[in-house]
Amino acid sequence: MSTQQPVLQLQNLARVHGAGATEVHALRGIDLAVYPGELVAVMGPSGSGKSTLLTIAGGLDTPSSGRVIVEDTDITTASVKELAALRRRSIGYVFQDYNLIPALTAAENVALPRELDGTSARKARVEAVAALEEMGLGHLADRFPDEMSGGQQQRVAIARALVGDRRLVLADEPTGALDSETGESVLALLRSRCDAGAAGVLVTHEPRFAAWADRVVFLRDGAIVDQTVRSEADSLLSGQVADA
Amino acid sequence: MSIRHGLLALLERGPRYGSQLRTEFESRTGSTWPLNVGQVYTTLNRLERDGMVAQGGEDAAGHTLYAITDSGRAELRTWFEKPVDRTSPARDELAIKLAMAVGAPGVDIRDVIQSQRRHTVKAMQDYTRLKARALLAVEGGGSRERDDVAWLLVLEQLIFQTEAEARWLDHCESRLIRLSATTAVENPATAPASPAAPSTPTAPVVSGTPAGPGTPASQHPSTTGTPGAR
Numbered sequence: 001m002s003t004q005q006p007v008l009q010l011q012n013l014a015r016v017h018g019a020g021a022t023e024v025h026a027l028r029g030i031d032l033a034v035y036p037g038e039l040v041a042v043m044g045p046s047g048s049g050k051s052t053l054l055t056i057a058g059g060l061d062t063p064s065s066g067r068v069i070v071e072d073t074d075i076t077t078a079s080v081k082e083l084a085a086l087r088r089r090s091i092g093y094v095f096q097d098y099n100l101i102p103a104l105t106a107a108e109n110v111a112l113p114r115e116l117d118g119t120s121a122r123k124a125r126v127e128a129v130a131a132l133e134e135m136g137l138g139h140l141a142d143r144f145p146d147e148m149s150g151g152q153q154q155r156v157a158i159a160r161a162l163v164g165d166r167r168l169v170l171a172d173e174p175t176g177a178l179d180s181e182t183g184e185s186v187l188a189l190l191r192s193r194c195d196a197g198a199a200g201v202l203v204t205h206e207p208r209f210a211a212w213a214d215r216v217v218f219l220r221d222g223a224i225v226d227q228t229v230r231s232e233a234d235s236l237l238s239g240q241v242a243d244a
Numbered sequence: 245m246s247i248r249h250g251l252l253a254l255l256e257r258g259p260r261y262g263s264q265l266r267t268e269f270e271s272r273t274g275s276t277w278p279l280n281v282g283q284v285y286t287t288l289n290r291l292e293r294d295g296m297v298a299q300g301g302e303d304a305a306g307h308t309l310y311a312i313t314d315s316g317r318a319e320l321r322t323w324f325e326k327p328v329d330r331t332s333p334a335r336d337e338l339a340i341k342l343a344m345a346v347g348a349p350g351v352d353i354r355d356v357i358q359s360q361r362r363h364t365v366k367a368m369q370d371y372t373r374l375k376a377r378a379l380l381a382v383e384g385g386g387s388r389e390r391d392d393v394a395w396l397l398v399l400e401q402l403i404f405q406t407e408a409e410a411r412w413l414d415h416c417e418s419r420l421i422r423l424s425a426t427t428a429v430e431n432p433a434t435a436p437a438s439p440a441a442p443s444t445p446t447a448p449v450v451s452g453t454p455a456g457p458g459t460p461a462s463q464h465p466s467t468t469g470t471p472g473a474r
Binding site: 043045188191205207208210211212213214216218225226227228229 | 358361362364365366368369371372376379403406407410411414417418
């Protein structure tokens with residue numbers, strides 16, 4: 001894993017809101033690299049900067065200082081056009097409230113980012129159905145969002161986030177609106193997409209969902225204060241659960 | 245943990261010998277609570293003394309077989325029917341540690357909480373990975389082996405337990421922050437930590453200034469780069 005190029009790199013990232021007396025450091029000194037095949041969970045109390053980190057990683061907000069590198073592009077110096085292309089081709093988002101377009105079927109929702117990127121409607125549809133089938137969601141292809149459960153919608157949203165060549169999925173509390181059983185199945189899907197080679201960043205305050213990650217990063221007051229590294233599971237339960 | 249009742253439950257399915265009981269106990273529970281053969285035989289001797297099992301000959305290889313008696317069956321039924329007692333909780337080292345850390349000189353309780361949180365979440369990650377694997381065995385294979393299902397239930401119990409602990413730690417931290425924000429009392433815990441204490445890049449001690457997004461920038465000397473440069 002470590003010999004590969006990271007899909008996402010955050011380097012010495014800071015985000016300051018306001019100025020002078022009301023200046024607030026939402027993020028400071030953030031260094032983080034996420035590799036293909038890796039799912040990283042970001043945990044922390046509300047107001048610790050979790051969501052800010054994710055929006056900056058995805059180019060939806062700009063940092064006050066530091067660099068954000070997605071694949072090979074520094075998005076802090078990219079042009080508006082480059083950034084838009086990167087968001088279409090490289091970065092997928094999953095939100096708490098699914099954000100599927102109600103007037104489009106599951107397959108059309110998944111096909112949309114490909115069509116926006118210039119793929120023909122027919123080809124985009126074929127790709128979308130393939131992505132849904134690969135994730136065990138083929139039976140949902142022709143359903144509209146209001147004909148699906150929350151868990152189904154969220155799984156379709158993950159398919160949309162990773163359709164085409166996109167390898168980076170940024171998930172902000174993706175299980176927030178789901179019961180815990182359904183939340184687990186959404187995490188299991190995210191986990192399996194990362195096992196298949198995607199890189200994922202998951203923001204959550206639920207330890208149970210963070211536990212699906214390879215690495216858990218703890219954020220407090222805008223800084224990374226700690227992180228875990230997963231041990232080999234085989235050494236577990238024989239009293240060798242060593243600290244990272 | 246009741247080895248006694250665990251063995252009775254296994255014997256109810258037919259006569260078994262000592263090391264066989266040990267193997268079956270461990271495959272049911274994924275070796276979460278390892279047993280040695282000595283413990284198994286000691287327990288069998290006591291069960292025999294109490295009339296709950298009886299030696300019943302040997303198998304082809306010459307192993308002494310034990311069988312459950314009627315009084316053993318009655319004991320087992322009572323065990324399944326009666327809830328496990330939760331009214332006299334076992335000593336919990338973590339609860340005792342945090343109770344002692346409140347106001348302890350030279351101890352930053354948030355560091356104590358964070359170091360435990362890291363350990364607990366990491367254990368959850370490992371259990372969760374084992375669970376994902378166990379789920380595949382139970383759901384994928386089609387052969388719903390009793391042992392696989394039992395192991396999955398045990399793993400999920402471990403996950404629920406560690407989850408409860410992680411949530412409790414979060415709760416402790418936010419309660420301490422709330423309390424320190426409302427009662428600005430002089431507290432010995434604000435004294436500098438002893439030089440021997442590991443220094444981690446954590447926020448100010450909990451009894452100091454309330455931390456949070458509203459904390460003045462001067463609290464964050466580690467900020468790098470030029471704020472507002474972009």
